[in-house]
Amino acid sequence: MTTELLPSNTYAVLVHRQHAVRVRDALERSLSDNHQNNWTTLIHNNQSDDGDASSTGTCSSHDHGGIGDIAHLPPTANTTCIAYASTREPGPRQARTGYNMLVIRNAGQPADLPPLARHHISWAGRLTHQTRIASDDEPKGAPHEQIVRGRCALVSKLAFCQLKTCGFVFAETANRRADELRLDVRPKSLALPLIQHLQRLAYDEEMLPPRADTDPNDPYDGPIRMTQSMAKSKFVLCAVFDDSSSSMTTTEEFLVHDAASSSAKSPPTTCYWGVSPSAEHAHILNMLNDFAKGEVRMAKPDDTTCDAATPTSRAYYKLSQIFEEHLAPSMLSAEGVDGGTIRAALDLGASPGGWTQVLWENGLRPVVSVDPGLLAPRVKILEGVHYIKGDFDGDDEIVHRIADRAPYAAIVCDANITHGIDDKIRRMVGRVAGELLGRKPDGEGGQEAAASLIALPSVFVLTLKFAYKSEQSLKRNYASATKMIPDLLRSIVDAQCRVAKCNADDITCQYTVVHLHANSDSERTVLAIFDATEDGGPKSKRKRASSKER
Numbered sequence: 001m002t003t004e005l006l007p008s009n010t011y012a013v014l015v016h017r018q019h020a021v022r023v024r025d026a027l028e029r030s031l032s033d034n035h036q037n038n039w040t041t042l043i044h045n046n047q048s049d050d051g052d053a054s055s056t057g058t059c060s061s062h063d064h065g066g067i068g069d070i071a072h073l074p075p076t077a078n079t080t081c082i083a084y085a086s087t088r089e090p091g092p093r094q095a096r097t098g099y100n101m102l103v104i105r106n107a108g109q110p111a112d113l114p115p116l117a118r119h120h121i122s123w124a125g126r127l128t129h130q131t132r133i134a135s136d137d138e139p140k141g142a143p144h145e146q147i148v149r150g151r152c153a154l155v156s157k158l159a160f161c162q163l164k165t166c167g168f169v170f171a172e173t174a175n176r177r178a179d180e181l182r183l184d185v186r187p188k189s190l191a192l193p194l195i196q197h198l199q200r201l202a203y204d205e206e207m208l209p210p211r212a213d214t215d216p217n218d219p220y221d222g223p224i225r226m227t228q229s230m231a232k233s234k235f236v237l238c239a240v241f242d243d244s245s246s247s248m249t250t251t252e253e254f255l256v257h258d259a260a261s262s263s264a265k266s267p268p269t270t271c272y273w274g275v276s277p278s279a280e281h282a283h284i285l286n287m288l289n290d291f292a293k294g295e296v297r298m299a300k301p302d303d304t305t306c307d308a309a310t311p312t313s314r315a316y317y318k319l320s321q322i323f324e325e326h327l328a329p330s331m332l333s334a335e336g337v338d339g340g341t342i343r344a345a346l347d348l349g350a351s352p353g354g355w356t357q358v359l360w361e362n363g364l365r366p367v368v369s370v371d372p373g374l375l376a377p378r379v380k381i382l383e384g385v386h387y388i389k390g391d392f393d394g395d396d397e398i399v400h401r402i403a404d405r406a407p408y409a410a411i412v413c414d415a416n417i418t419h420g421i422d423d424k425i426r427r428m429v430g431r432v433a434g435e436l437l438g439r440k441p442d443g444e445g446g447q448e449a450a451a452s453l454i455a456l457p458s459v460f461v462l463t464l465k466f467a468y469k470s471e472q473s474l475k476r477n478y479a480s481a482t483k484m485i486p487d488l489l490r491s492i493v494d495a496q497c498r499v500a501k502c503n504a505d506d507i508t509c510q511y512t513v514v515h516l517h518a519n520s521d522s523e524r525t526v527l528a529i530f531d532a533t534e535d536g537g538p539k540s541k542r543k544r545a546s547s548k549e550r
Helices: 017-030 091-096 115-119 144-165 188-205 278-285 316-326 354-361 396-404 421-437 441-446 471-500
Strands: 002-005 011-016 039-041 079-084 099-104 121-126 129-132 180-186 235-242 270-277 345-348 367-371 385-389 408-413 454-465 507-514 523-532
Touching: 011 017, 017 079, 017 099, 017 115, 079 235, 099 235, 115 121, 121 180, 121 235, 121 270, 121 278, 129 144, 144 188, 144 235, 144 270, 180 188, 188 235, 235 278, 270 278, 316 354, 316 454, 316 523, 345 354, 354 367, 354 408, 367 396, 385 396, 396 421, 421 454, 421 471, 454 471, 454 507, 471 507, 471 523
Parallel strands: 180 235, 345 367, 345 408, 367 385, 408 454
Antiparallel strands: 002 129, 011 099, 011 121, 039 507, 079 099, 129 270, 235 270, 454 523, 507 523
């Protein structure tokens, strides 16, 4: 048996499998504040964008958009994953059930994550030690339950010593009441043997007599005062058992099987544990799960009682995370021909208005919102929001009105379309470029020529939505989508080159695919950033009408 100290910022978090990769990545990068994914540089010819020579960033789960075997997370240097089986579900639903216990070293505090990330965490605890118990230390041929209880005894003794080191008061004195201990153990079935061994150690090593009110048949009611109340407890003992040799088949119920039925299961070989003051532990646990859900503000589009800043939908938090983690506020401020700044934005498939709200809150003006559906009244009345009712790839009048506000510093799309969204955007971009090219310079005939379709720098954000039939179908759809992304981005570059009369080499484009906290398990988000090359790419220009504000 060996025990070693873990880094001071090591935590265990219990997360549903569908969200385990996203929560893990958020915790791993929160301390370093490094939100860089695998960015791929767009190749402007028809060569494959495989990222071999043009990718930047480090390898992460985003290499595949976070899509993989949900029960087995891609390993990282800082994270150990323990899979907990759940009730058996037939067919493809089985891959979407169950939980992962993530032991993450060098992590940020779970309580500091954004609400949507904390909402997916069912439990969290701080860990300080890692104990590995060799199978050679166990008696050969011993029943499974005996081996498990023996290992619980070893961990209990280590934890008992740590409690004494931390100053835990076992016995009540005239001046001080005895401290109370809260125990958080995963799997929960190991809580009983741990408590029994702790109470026995208190009798043997501390020579504590039974309290007058002790129930001898209740292991929780021994010389050590146990409580499940965070407010009453002085210290919290967290323990997470893992059997790395069991191929992730650990279950919450493995102690209830008899020796014959459980002989194929390996007892826990590693225990991560820690003793921490309850005040510190409470901060970690605060605002997780349903508590965090209350922080996710949202109101129906037709709600007239809320303020204008209240998000109209959960989709709001997708683009909000993009801006918070990937885009600097000054990034989308291109210089106009008259010395002003260009911060126009185009929201395709805008209804009910969540993404329009994010664009507006980040200072983009005007925001052109296009959708056949209705825009929430509180969004529609925002100064600088221009709502166009209709399909963004619809009649010429809609294309004309989109062209009126070009160039755009941001083009975003969260349309509820699972097939052909790339073709619709490609057609729309080509038609807007043609409309701009057909206009005369200096506003002759009431139409003003635009020098650009997009401002440089500018951002493009698109939600990829897949029909989820099985994990395999999700992988296939994602692989197909990643092949269309470069062609879609090239069509935007080509349209810009036609309007601005420049070469594709004058424009750089880098893109990545991320799995946002507000994305469903069958969604991924494309983020692309266009900019001018350093050696003389065209500046974004826009001639403004002198007689009226555009």
